[in-house]
Amino acid sequence: MSLRSQYCGQVTEAQMGQTVSLCGWVHRRRDHGGVIFIDLRDREGLVQVVCDPDRAAMFATAEGLRNEFCVQVQGLVRPRPAGTENEGMTSGKIEVLCHDITVLNASVTPPFQLDDDNLSETTRLTHRVLDLRRPQMQHNLKLRYRVAMAVRRFLDGQGFIDIETPMLTKSTPEGARDYLVPSRVHDGEFFALPQSPQLFKQMLMVAGFDRYYQITKCFRDEDLRADRQPEFTQIDCETSFLNEQEIRDLFETMIRGVFKDVLDIELATPYPVMTYAEAMARFGSDKPDLRVKMEFTELTDVMADVDFKVFSGPATTPGGRVVALRVPGGGEMSRSEIDAYTEFVKIYGAKGLAWIKVNDVSKGRDGLQSPIVKNLHDAAITAVLQRSGAQNGDLLFFGADKSKVVADAIGALRVKIGHSEFGKSHGLFENVWKPLWVVDFPMFEFDEDNQRWAAVHHPFTAPKDGHEELMDTAPEKCIAKAYDMVLNGWEIGGGSVRIHRAEVQSKVFSALKIGPDEARAKFGFLLDALQYGAPPHGGIAFGLDRIVTMMTGAQSIRDVIAFPKTQRAQCLLTNAPSPVDEKQLKELHIRLRNPQPVA
Amino acid sequence: MSLRSQYCGQVTEAQMGQTVSLCGWVHRRRDHGGVIFIDLRDREGLVQVVCDPDRAAMFATAEGLRNEFCVQVQGLVRPRPAGTENEGMTSGKIEVLCHDITVLNASVTPPFQLDDDNLSETTRLTHRVLDLRRPQMQHNLKLRYRVAMAVRRFLDGQGFIDIETPMLTKSTPEGARDYLVPSRVHDGEFFALPQSPQLFKQMLMVAGFDRYYQITKCFRDEDLRADRQPEFTQIDCETSFLNEQEIRDLFETMIRGVFKDVLDIELATPYPVMTYAEAMARFGSDKPDLRVKMEFTELTDVMADVDFKVFSGPATTPGGRVVALRVPGGGEMSRSEIDAYTEFVKIYGAKGLAWIKVNDVSKGRDGLQSPIVKNLHDAAITAVLQRSGAQNGDLLFFGADKSKVVADAIGALRVKIGHSEFGKSHGLFENVWKPLWVVDFPMFEFDEDNQRWAAVHHPFTAPKDGHEELMDTAPEKCIAKAYDMVLNGWEIGGGSVRIHRAEVQSKVFSALKIGPDEARAKFGFLLDALQYGAPPHGGIAFGLDRIVTMMTGAQSIRDVIAFPKTQRAQCLLTNAPSPVDEKQLKELHIRLRNPQPVA
Known part of the structure; x- marks a missing residue:
C-alpha cells in the first residue's frame, strides 16, 4: 500500500467523493467550533483537512499535531461549505474529511514561522532546511x-x-x-577548479x-x-x-x-541588435536596460569652446566626453532630490552633476533655470535643447569627464531615475522584458594597471573579418566577433566566434604580450589542437x-x-569551510602559514 | 548562407539528385584512375566524395588535401556505381560528385592514424583531441x-x-x-569536494x-x-x-x-531479488555475475571431522568456511591449467586450491582422481558428490579458509573460469544482460583495523523494521534497508531507505562509536534537520x-x-596538476612542505 495517492496541492474536484491518502506537513492548525482544521502542505501546495470529533482516536491524534509535524492523512474529498471556497488555490473548492491520521514524524517547534517574510538572511541560511520549505523557495x-x-x-x-x-x-x-x-x-602540484x-x-x-x-x-x-x-x-x-x-x-x-x-x-522577435559603440553612446552601458525611456545626448563637440572649464576641459581632452540626460517632467524635482542624485553619481567617480531645468523652451536661454546657463554660449544652448528634444518641464543632467566616468555615472543615473518612483510615475520605465544583443565589442581594452592591452572578452575570441591586421597597427580599433545577450540591464549570456587558426591565435597572444613560451606553457594544448584542422566554431x-x-x-x-x-x-x-586534520594536510604536502592554536 | 546542409553521415538516397553542402574532415583520400575519392567524416559518419579532374580548380584543391584537413564540400548526390555500394554505412548507397571544395583549416600530419587500434593509452590521452575524433570515442x-x-x-x-x-x-x-x-x-580553513x-x-x-x-x-x-x-x-x-x-x-x-x-x-522483468546472505552463500559475492553458470556447494558442516587439517581447520573455526565449486566438463583441464588457477586464487589470500576430478561418479571414491580424496571420509565424499550434483567429467575446486577468503578466492575463480575460453566453450557463460537486486545487507561489519563496528552502506541507512534493538544487542545480526542493483557482476547502483528519526540516527552513531560531540561536529546539521518532521525517505x-x-x-x-x-x-x-605561483599559495594561507627548487 502506498502512503500517498496524490500530492496535497493537487487534490481537486476531480477527486470529489473519493478517498485519498495524503502525506505532508502541518502548515497551520486551527480549532474552530469543536472541529480541527489542518492546512496540510507538500511541494505542490496546501489542502484543507477537516477533523471531526466523532472519530475519537483520530481526533486525539489531530489535537496533538503541531506545526511542521510530518503526517499521513486518509480521508474523503468533499466540497467546501458554500462561501468558504478559496479561488486562489488549486484545492480551494474541496476539503478532505479526515478518517485517519498517522504521525510519520513529529517536529520540535521551528525557530521561526515559515510565513514570516522578515527573516534575516543569517537565520534563513543557518536553518536552510526549514527555509527551503517556504513556498517561495x-x-x-x-x-x-x-x-x-x-x-x-x-x-x-x-x-x-x-x-x-x-x-x-x-x-x-x-x-x-x-x-x-x-x-x-x-607533491607540490595543484589542480584548479574551472572558471x-x-x-x-x-x-x-x-x-x-x-x-x-x-x-x-x-x-x-x-x-x-x-x-x-x-x-x-x-x-x-x-x-x-x-x-x-x-x-x-x-x-x-x-x-x-x-x-x-x-x-x-x-x-521580442527578433531581439534588437545594437553595437557596443551605439550602446555606450546612447546609454553609457554595454548592457543597457531598455525599459528605461531615457538616452544620452552627445554634446562633446559643442562644449569645446564654452566659458565653463567643467565642460570645455573634458570636451577638449582626448578620451573626454560631455553628455546630457534629459529627464522628461524632471523640472518638478526638488533641490534635495537633485542633491541626492549628485551624491549618487559620485559613487561612479563623477565630481558633480550639472543640471538645467527647462521652464519654457520657446524662450531659449531665458526659459532655462540653472547655475550653469550663464557659462554656455548660444550655440551650446541651442544644441542642448535641439539635440535632447527638451520640452517644457524637463530637467537636463550633465556629465563631463573621462568617457568611462561619464558612461558609468550618467549610465547609472539613468537607471536610478528610471527605476525610481519618479521614473515609474512619469512614464520613464516600461515594466516589460526588454532583451537585446550587444555586438561588435572591441577586441582589446588598455589595462592601465599593467600598461598593456587586455582581451575584453577572452583571448580566444576571433577578430572581425579584415581586422586581423589591426591587432598590430591599431588594437583600439580592432572589433571582435563577440556578443552579449542583455535583458533588462543584465548580461545574461555572452559569447563569441572563436579563433580556429593557430596563426591568428598566436597573433592575439602576441598583441596581449603573452610570449611564445608563456603561451605554450599555459595554452600549448589549445595551440596544438588548432593545428589539426580545427573547424570554425563559436558559442555562448x-x-x-x-x-x-x-x-x-x-x-x-x-x-x-x-x-x-x-x-x-x-x-x-x-x-564550511572548516579546519581539517593535520594528517590530511600532511598527505597533501602542504602546511598552514599561520597554524591555529589547538582548540 | 549556411556552410552545411546536413551531416556527412546522414546523406542518403533521400537527397539523390540534390546539391548538398557538407563540412567535415578528410578521413582518407584515394587517387584512383585519375579521380580523387575522399571519405569525408563528421560526427554522424562518413560519406564518399568524388572529385573529377574536369573541374580544374576544385581538383587542384582536392590534390592538396591531406588527412584531417577540415573542409567544406558542395556537390551533387548520386548513386554509387553498381557493385560499389556499402551496406554497412548509412551513406553507402550514394556518393557526392564534388562541385567545389573550400579548405576551412589545414592540418599538420597527425601523430597517429585515427584507425590505429594499437595506440598506447599515453599517446591517446596526450593527444586526446585527436583521439576523440575516432569513431569509437x-x-x-x-x-x-x-x-x-x-x-x-x-x-x-x-x-x-x-x-x-x-x-x-x-x-x-x-x-x-x-x-x-x-x-x-x-585562514586555515578548507572546503572539501563532495564524495x-x-x-x-x-x-x-x-x-x-x-x-x-x-x-x-x-x-x-x-x-x-x-x-x-x-x-x-x-x-x-x-x-x-x-x-x-x-x-x-x-x-x-x-x-x-x-x-x-x-x-x-x-x-528481465522483474529483476531477480537475492538477499546478501544468499548471494554470499551461492556466489561468494554481493555482486554476483549471473552470466556464469556455476555456484558454490556448501561443505563446512561435513568437513569438521575429516582427517585433513586444510578442511577440518576452517570447518571447526568460527568464521571459517569450506565450499566446492563444480566446473562441468572441467575434468579435461590440464594440470598446468589447474596450477594457473591455484596461483590465481592466491591473489585473494587463498593458500592453495584443492581439486577433485570426477571420472566416474557411479564408483564413488574410486571414480575420483585427486590428491585429497584419501583424506576425506565416505560421508564427506558422498556430500561433495550429491550436493554439488557432480557428473562424470566434472572438476571440483575447493576453498577452505576464513569465510571472507573463501568468498573472495572462490568467487573470483568462479568468474575467471566462467569468462575464460574454457567457460565459454563449455556453456558456463551465458552472454546476456543479467541484472538483479541484492538486498538485506548487514547494517554493520567489524572493522578489524580499528576494532569497532563500521557501517556497511553508510551511517544514514535505516535498519529493517524491528531490528533497531539489535544495534545494541547483536550488531552482526542487524539487517539494513539497503539494496544494490547488480549487472553482470558489477554494482551499478546502490541505495537505501534512510533513517528519518533523530533518535534512531543517534543510536546508529552510538553503535558506530561516534560520540555525541563528534556526531554534532560532523553531522549536526543533519541531526537538526531530522528534528523538524523529516519525512520517511530513501534513494539510490x-x-x-x-x-x-x-x-x-x-x-x-x-x-x-x-x-x-x-x-x-x-x-x-x-x-594538470601543476605547480602554482607563490602568490597564489600566500593568498590561500598555505605553503608547501617540500618547496620545489625554482626551475
Whole structure:
C-alpha cells in the first residue's frame, strides 16, 4: 500500500467523493467550533483537512499535531461549505474529511514561522532546511529546474550533446582567482577548479563533436557581491560551422522558448541588435536596460569652446566626453532630490552633476533655470535643447569627464531615475522584458594597471573579418566577433566566434604580450589542437543563476540556489569551510602559514 | 548562407539528385584512375566524395588535401556505381560528385592514424583531441549522452526535480579521502569536494522537495584502479514517502527503460531479488555475475571431522568456511591449467586450491582422481558428490579458509573460469544482460583495523523494521534497508531507505562509536534537520561512468570520459596538476612542505 495517492496541492474536484491518502506537513492548525482544521502542505501546495470529533482516536491524534509535524492523512474529498471556497488555490473548492491520521514524524517547534517574510538572511541560511520549505523557495527551485529542463529539451532537439568536462583541471592565473586543489599524488602540484569550460569546449569542437552543451558549475574565488557566488552555474554551449548570426539566432530562439515555456512570456522577435559603440553612446552601458525611456545626448563637440572649464576641459581632452540626460517632467524635482542624485553619481567617480531645468523652451536661454546657463554660449544652448528634444518641464543632467566616468555615472543615473518612483510615475520605465544583443565589442581594452592591452572578452575570441591586421597597427580599433545577450540591464549570456587558426591565435597572444613560451606553457594544448584542422566554431555561456533570479523576481541569487554561500563565502548550514586534520594536510604536502592554536 | 546542409553521415538516397553542402574532415583520400575519392567524416559518419579532374580548380584543391584537413564540400548526390555500394554505412548507397571544395583549416600530419587500434593509452590521452575524433570515442560519448538524457526524461516524468548541491562543502574525513580546497577568506580553513551529495539530498527531502535527482560529479582522492577516477559521475536520486519495494521498482523501471531506449535491449522483468546472505552463500559475492553458470556447494558442516587439517581447520573455526565449486566438463583441464588457477586464487589470500576430478561418479571414491580424496571420509565424499550434483567429467575446486577468503578466492575463480575460453566453450557463460537486486545487507561489519563496528552502506541507512534493538544487542545480526542493483557482476547502483528519526540516527552513531560531540561536529546539521518532521525517505545512486562503460563494451572507464585522468591522477592533455605561483599559495594561507627548487 502506498502512503500517498496524490500530492496535497493537487487534490481537486476531480477527486470529489473519493478517498485519498495524503502525506505532508502541518502548515497551520486551527480549532474552530469543536472541529480541527489542518492546512496540510507538500511541494505542490496546501489542502484543507477537516477533523471531526466523532472519530475519537483520530481526533486525539489531530489535537496533538503541531506545526511542521510530518503526517499521513486518509480521508474523503468533499466540497467546501458554500462561501468558504478559496479561488486562489488549486484545492480551494474541496476539503478532505479526515478518517485517519498517522504521525510519520513529529517536529520540535521551528525557530521561526515559515510565513514570516522578515527573516534575516543569517537565520534563513543557518536553518536552510526549514527555509527551503517556504513556498517561495519551493517555487524558485522548481522554476530553476523547469528552466534547465527547457534548455536541455531545446538543445537536444538541435543536436547538441551534453559532454562533461573536468572539475579538476589546470590553473591559468589570469582573469579571476582560481580555487586550488592540492594533489596528494604529485607533491607540490595543484589542480584548479574551472572558471569555465572554455578551452575544453573548444577542444571538443576540434575533436568533431560539432555541438556541445553543459549545465555546469564554474568557480571564481573573488570578493563576493550581491549577485556572485564562489560556485555558480553556467549553461555552456559551443557549435561548429555556424557564423555569428546563426549562433545568435539559435540561442535567441532558445531563450525565447524558455521564457515561453516557463513563464508564458513572449520576448521580442527578433531581439534588437545594437553595437557596443551605439550602446555606450546612447546609454553609457554595454548592457543597457531598455525599459528605461531615457538616452544620452552627445554634446562633446559643442562644449569645446564654452566659458565653463567643467565642460570645455573634458570636451577638449582626448578620451573626454560631455553628455546630457534629459529627464522628461524632471523640472518638478526638488533641490534635495537633485542633491541626492549628485551624491549618487559620485559613487561612479563623477565630481558633480550639472543640471538645467527647462521652464519654457520657446524662450531659449531665458526659459532655462540653472547655475550653469550663464557659462554656455548660444550655440551650446541651442544644441542642448535641439539635440535632447527638451520640452517644457524637463530637467537636463550633465556629465563631463573621462568617457568611462561619464558612461558609468550618467549610465547609472539613468537607471536610478528610471527605476525610481519618479521614473515609474512619469512614464520613464516600461515594466516589460526588454532583451537585446550587444555586438561588435572591441577586441582589446588598455589595462592601465599593467600598461598593456587586455582581451575584453577572452583571448580566444576571433577578430572581425579584415581586422586581423589591426591587432598590430591599431588594437583600439580592432572589433571582435563577440556578443552579449542583455535583458533588462543584465548580461545574461555572452559569447563569441572563436579563433580556429593557430596563426591568428598566436597573433592575439602576441598583441596581449603573452610570449611564445608563456603561451605554450599555459595554452600549448589549445595551440596544438588548432593545428589539426580545427573547424570554425563559436558559442555562448549563460548565467543560469542570474536568469532564474530575474525570472522569479528574487531579491538575491541566493534565493535561487538550494545551499548558497554567504557573502563571506561560508555555508552557514554545514559550517564550511572548516579546519581539517593535520594528517590530511600532511598527505597533501602542504602546511598552514599561520597554524591555529589547538582548540 | 549556411556552410552545411546536413551531416556527412546522414546523406542518403533521400537527397539523390540534390546539391548538398557538407563540412567535415578528410578521413582518407584515394587517387584512383585519375579521380580523387575522399571519405569525408563528421560526427554522424562518413560519406564518399568524388572529385573529377574536369573541374580544374576544385581538383587542384582536392590534390592538396591531406588527412584531417577540415573542409567544406558542395556537390551533387548520386548513386554509387553498381557493385560499389556499402551496406554497412548509412551513406553507402550514394556518393557526392564534388562541385567545389573550400579548405576551412589545414592540418599538420597527425601523430597517429585515427584507425590505429594499437595506440598506447599515453599517446591517446596526450593527444586526446585527436583521439576523440575516432569513431569509437564519438560513439561512446554520444551514447553516454543518450543514457543521461533517457534518465532525465524518465525522472522528469516521475516528478523528480534536478536540484544542484554544493561542490565546495565540508570535509568529513571518513570513508574515502577528501579533495580539499583552501579558503582565501578564512585562514586555515578548507572546503572539501563532495564524495557524494548524500547529506544534501537527505536535507532536500526534509525540506519537502519530495523527489530529487542530480547527475553530478563526485570526488574521491583514492589510489586509482582501472575503473576509478578522481572525479566520477553519479546519477543521484532520492524520494520521500516510498518504501523499499516502491523505490526499487521505480529505479528498476528506469534502468530497464534506459537499456531499451539506448540499446534496444529488454532486461528481465522483474529483476531477480537475492538477499546478501544468499548471494554470499551461492556466489561468494554481493555482486554476483549471473552470466556464469556455476555456484558454490556448501561443505563446512561435513568437513569438521575429516582427517585433513586444510578442511577440518576452517570447518571447526568460527568464521571459517569450506565450499566446492563444480566446473562441468572441467575434468579435461590440464594440470598446468589447474596450477594457473591455484596461483590465481592466491591473489585473494587463498593458500592453495584443492581439486577433485570426477571420472566416474557411479564408483564413488574410486571414480575420483585427486590428491585429497584419501583424506576425506565416505560421508564427506558422498556430500561433495550429491550436493554439488557432480557428473562424470566434472572438476571440483575447493576453498577452505576464513569465510571472507573463501568468498573472495572462490568467487573470483568462479568468474575467471566462467569468462575464460574454457567457460565459454563449455556453456558456463551465458552472454546476456543479467541484472538483479541484492538486498538485506548487514547494517554493520567489524572493522578489524580499528576494532569497532563500521557501517556497511553508510551511517544514514535505516535498519529493517524491528531490528533497531539489535544495534545494541547483536550488531552482526542487524539487517539494513539497503539494496544494490547488480549487472553482470558489477554494482551499478546502490541505495537505501534512510533513517528519518533523530533518535534512531543517534543510536546508529552510538553503535558506530561516534560520540555525541563528534556526531554534532560532523553531522549536526543533519541531526537538526531530522528534528523538524523529516519525512520517511530513501534513494539510490548509480555510477554513470560504469553503466556507460558496460553499455559500450569499453575496455576502461577512461574510454567513456572525454578528458579523464590517468591512473596516476594526471591529465596528460593539460598537464594538470601543476605547480602554482607563490602568490597564489600566500593568498590561500598555505605553503608547501617540500618547496620545489625554482626551475
